Amino acid sequence: MPRYFSERGNSHIEVIERIHSKYGDRANIQIQKTIPASGIPGLFGKVQYEYRGYLRTGDETKAMQKNRDNETRAAILASVGKNPLPPIKSDTPDTQGDQFVEVLQELRELKGQLAISASTPPPEPFPVLAELSDIMKENDFDRDYIKGILDSLRRNHSAADLDGRDVVHHAAAKLIADSVTYFQQEIPDGPRIFILVGPTGVGKTTTIAKLAAVHGLSASGSDVRIITVDSFRIGARAQVETYGEIMGIPVKAVDDYDDLRKQVALASEADLILVDTIGNSPRDKNKIEGMRKLLSACGENAEVHLALSATTKTVDLKEIMSRFESFNYLSVILTKLDETTRVGNLLSAISSTGVPLSYLTDGQSVPVDIAVASPIRLLSRLKGLQFDQSVFDEQYPAADLTAAWR
Ligand SMILES: Nc1nc2c(ncn2[C@@H]2O[C@H](COP(=O)(O)OP(=O)(O)OP(=O)(O)O)[C@@H](O)[C@H]2O)c(=O)[nH]1
Ligand SMILES: [Mg+2]
Structure with a gap:
């Protein structure tokens, strides 16, 4: 037997609220009536509202809730x-x-x-740009770098241009080439003092030997000296001395600041003094600082360059570059390019720091596996990007370091 209710009030809202607070979801209103207070609706007094209905059972309430x-x-x-x-x-x-x-x-x-x-991101409306983006991802360029190149292409080219593969690839190659700066050597008054620093095992000593051979054994026959501050480790000194003996280039090993200062002074007649250093872990701040102080013995005109292996992970590249910042290095030398098939991550990281590239090395052979860094030498390492090489050769002529040796 259902339970019935009947409620009255001066307004619709008032009655509904009262019913709701008394009976909640169980109230099922069936009849709504307006009752004139005086008997004649709307004439003499306020209208009253009366709602009647019955209370649902528990099951009915659940079904309604569902x-x-x-x-x-x-x-x-x-x-x-x-x-x-x-x-x-x-x-x-x-x-x-x-x-x-x-x-x-x-x-x-x-x-x-x-x-x-x-x-x-929204789908790319230009298929050629979508393909370029895939090519860049394949080459390991980072997301921001790719976005930067695509945005620049969109900004500076018409819709018709962006539908042409040749135009887009050539323009992208140019943007990539220009995203990196290339080291311009200034001719110093005295000898050029070239110091190479970097993490362990990246190829510093081998690169020093390559540069010594390229400059010391060229037709012009520059006066080249090598100084190594790596005299502590067994084998390290022998390694560089062996190169020196083969090439007939004097090698001096130094242990401390005074020694280094003396050897630099003794080589004041030389054209080029190459300084090889002990590899330092980028995490060892004290050793890096110790090396920086020791190298200050080379004087203010000395150039410091940072060797980085092309096989280094992107996050580590950035960390190494920042850890070695106290040396105020003028350029980065990318070594071991032969050991990687993708260089996009290197270009992304180096372009974001703005540090110039000076040399590229791509093998263990002294001295042939070294070249002056140039756009075409970087672009030629990218897979899938098509461009007219002769245009780049003309715009960015690059010195061939090893011509005299070969
Ligand atoms: N594949 C390849 N190997 C290289 C290259 N440059 C150097 N190496 C090799 O890398 C190894 C380490 O080279 P080193 O020149 O001794 O490196 P380092 O930076 O002087 O090392 P530490 O003095 O121990 O810090 C050697 O086996 C070199 O032959 C390169 O461009 N490509
Ligand atoms: Mg070494």
């Missing part, structure tokens, strides 16, 4: 453009708690999908 949940869920899904899932059946034994967990779970999924769609 319907409401389904409606809420459908509205949420529709608002994010997703089709509503099949409604929760009212005859299942689910509790309200279960439905809440389900809705919550869906909301989490949707949140994830929305986050993904917010971070996914």
Whole structure:
């Protein structure tokens, strides 16, 4: 036997609120009446509102709650453009708690999908640019670098240009070439003092030997000396002395600041003094600082250059470059290019620091495996990028270091 109710009030809202606070969801209003206070509606007094109905059983209330949940869920899904899932059946034994967990779970999924769609860039309208982006990813360029190149192409080219593969590839090659600066050597008054620093095992001593041979054994026959501050390690001194003996180039090993200062002074007649250093872990601040102080014995005109292996991971490249900053190095020498097939990460990192590139080395052979850094030598290492090499050769002529030796 259902329980009935009847409530009156001066306004619709007042009666509804009263019913709701007394009976909650169980109230099922069936009759709504307006009753004139004086008997004649609207003429002499206020109208009264009377609502009547019955109270639902517990099962009926649950079914109604489920319907409401389904409606809420459908509205949420529709608002994010997703089709509503099949409604929760009212005859299942689910509790309200279960439905809440389900809705919550869906909301989490949707949140994830929305986050993904917010971070996914819109599709590229120019297929040639989309292909270029893939080529650059293949070459290991980092995301920001690729974005920079594509943005620049979009800004500076017409829609017709951006549909042409040749135009786009050539323009991209030029932007990549120009994103790196190339070391310009200044002719010093006295001897050129060239110090090579860097992490352990990157090829510093081998590079010093290559440079010594290139300059000391060329037709012009410059007066070249080598000084090594790596006299502590067994074998390291022998390594550089052996190179010196083969090439007939004097090698001096020094242990401390005074010794180094003396040897630099003794070589004041030379054209080029090459200073080889002990490899330092970029994490060892004290050793780096000790080396910096020792090298100050070479005087203010000395040039410091940083050797970096092309096989170094991108994050480490940036860290090494910043850890060696106290040396005020003038350029980066990229070594071991023969050991990697992708150079995009190197170009991305080096271009972001603005440090010039001076030399590239690509093998263990002294002295042939070294070249002056140039756009074409970098671009030729990129896979899939097509450009007219002769245009670059003309615009960026690069010295061939080893011609005299060969
Ligand atoms: N593949 C390749 N190997 C190289 C290159 N340059 C040097 N190496 C090799 O790398 C190894 C280390 O070279 P080193 O010149 O002794 O390196 P380093 O930086 O002087 O090393 P430490 O003095 O110990 O810090 C040797 O086996 C070299 O032959 C290069 O361009 N390519
Ligand atoms: Mg060495």
